[in-house]
Amino acid sequence: MDTKPEFKPGNFLYAGKASALETVGLPNPRDWSPTDDDWQLPADWKGIVHEGMAERLQRFRSFKLFMDVCVRCGACADKCHFFIGSGDPKNMPVLRAELIRSIYRGEFKTAGKILGKLAGGRKLTEDVIKEWFYYFFQCTECRRCSVFCPYGIDTAEITIIAREILNLIGCNIDWIASPVANCFMTGNHLGLKPHTFKENVEYLLDDIEEYVGVRIEPTFNRKGAEILFVTPSGDVFAEPGIFTFMGYLMLFDHIGLDYTWSTYASEGGNFGFFTSHEMMKRLNAKMYAEAKRLGVKWILGGECGHMWRVVHQYMNTLNGPADFLEQPISPLTGTRFENAAATKMVHITEFTADLIKNNKLKLDPSQNDHIIPTFHDSCNTSRGMGLLEEPRYVLNNVCNNFVDMAPQVIRENTFCCGSGSGLNAGEYLEMRLRGGLPRANAVKRVHEDHGVNMLSCVCAIDRAVFPALMDYWVPEVGVCGVSELVANALVMEGQGEREYNLRGEENPSYKPPAEDEASAEAGEEGEE
Amino acid sequence: MHPTERAEPTGAIKMKLKTLLAKHKTALVARWVDSIVETYPPETAKFLKNKKDQFQNPVGHTIVAETKNLFDQVLEGVDREKATPFLDRIIRVRAIQEFTPSQALSFVFSMKYIIREIVGPEIDTEALDQELVDLEASLDFMALVAFDIYMSCREQVLDIRAKEVQQNAYLLLRRANLLVEKPGPRPEDS
């Protein structure tokens, strides 16, 4: 427990920029680097950490319980993707938790205060802070370990608190702090202004027109729309997320949904969740404030991971109840989404599954015949909200070749992408390749055994990070969102020949209409 | 010819030594596996050796499977093309873990010591010294191939990082005309 981590390029994240911290009023803004000897902690940093811990032990009973009840049975030890991929024993969840538990014992418990190491306690030093920074930003808060703990200890929650405490003395990372500041100021992580957001969408509409042959005219910030749609902003500029975004546009047009985009609540992601409970609340509030301003009935949410964990597990206590909204009912099928009674927010995959179940979509799954997809359960949607069947149901209806990975590594047991919880920074690629190894290994198996060539997912961070992970571990496998596959299969009214997919590539599954019986086929291919 | 340019496999080792090594295959491969897992801290080494599930212990599983394959390569004579996938699976992991290049690749050389340790006395009694020299040359060649693989993994990490930056801002770059456009479909259409 005593060796100090060595910060080397590839194994640490850049420090949060002073300007970002100032924007949202986070403590101790300064320019620094984890490789510095002197981290320029506030003069009374020890007192701040001590008080911060004491306050949280009071406020969060789970934290106090998790500090007290671990019996070191080791059931969680080999369940963390960072341990499996890095081989570093301190990535065993039990030892990760021990980094802070030892301080709890040494500083808060009488036996530990007197007996020190003998009682498993230690004193708070600057090296402890460095070690926390190193290992609590090597946990993606994925909760896999908690599935195996007989006491239900959730190391993710310990990491959440540890990062919150680190934030009190200004030890945070730029990849989280800057998106938080941008999101707070302009509504999304990259700081896209409303007109830029809209222009990006228009660009994608042009692409849809070019490849699919239909012109879609969505609305922005329209008051009185029935539904507000919110999705992670990554999907409006990153590849392959933009193809998922095109999928949403096509789906909503196909069913004639009365909905609108917001250029202010232009981010579903919430990096506040990786900062502190307060920051999570501030950023989450925006979506609801915008829903109220626009006077919509309910919110439909796109393919995102942690946005859903925040909505599902925290929203109601943070900013709820959202009683100015109505309980979501699908305008197409009349289905009441009971599980969204409190949050008034429905997941796009659940919404789509319901449309398919009620025969509301005209689908030609053979358009995806060249794709053999598998599905990655994002930690947040699977363990965080139980969305397990819906994506598989959708995939089985829009593709003919869906293959699941091995049962011990899917659904609740899924392996993390290795880049969640704000760790998806470029400078951290090597660490992410370690963390993503177990997931990639399972993909490799289905690639080799079943020819899987596409890794589908319902999370924007997954879409952003899997291409790199696949390139390194299983280069033959591409990455897409489930909604992109839905769009491939959608038979749009008035569409042209679907010779190209949404990526502008030739579609290997395209079959030109046979000369005479063209119109006999379902789908009424476009006018000449 | 430069040793790295060897197109032909290293010669198969002579019959006598081959028989001897084949007889001790289980012990030799087991020691080889140990020498690799022992480059990790003890808690990790225990896990890598004991957890059998290929999905929950991909690194341990790879080490066990590929050392067997590599050992057969040593017996047959090392062929760059054949040895590459086996070496790649082990090295690809070590190239992104907390190892220096020499730590990542030392396992190839450990086989020399393991052979001397386990079958050394028999090699002496049967006077197979010259055959052993050939065998060691073949392991040296395997090490050179390993080095190439390690370097290509490292280069790949850099390439992937650059590519990821582009992908993460794809549409913004495209709109700013900073990307080479993909070939557009049917320009003559309409």
Ligand code: SF4
């Ligand atoms: S929450 Fe996930 S990343 Fe964190 S310790 Fe548990 S398994 Fe590892």
Ligand code: SF4
């Ligand atoms: S499984 Fe639970 S009780 Fe057992 S060591 Fe891990 S955290 Fe502690």
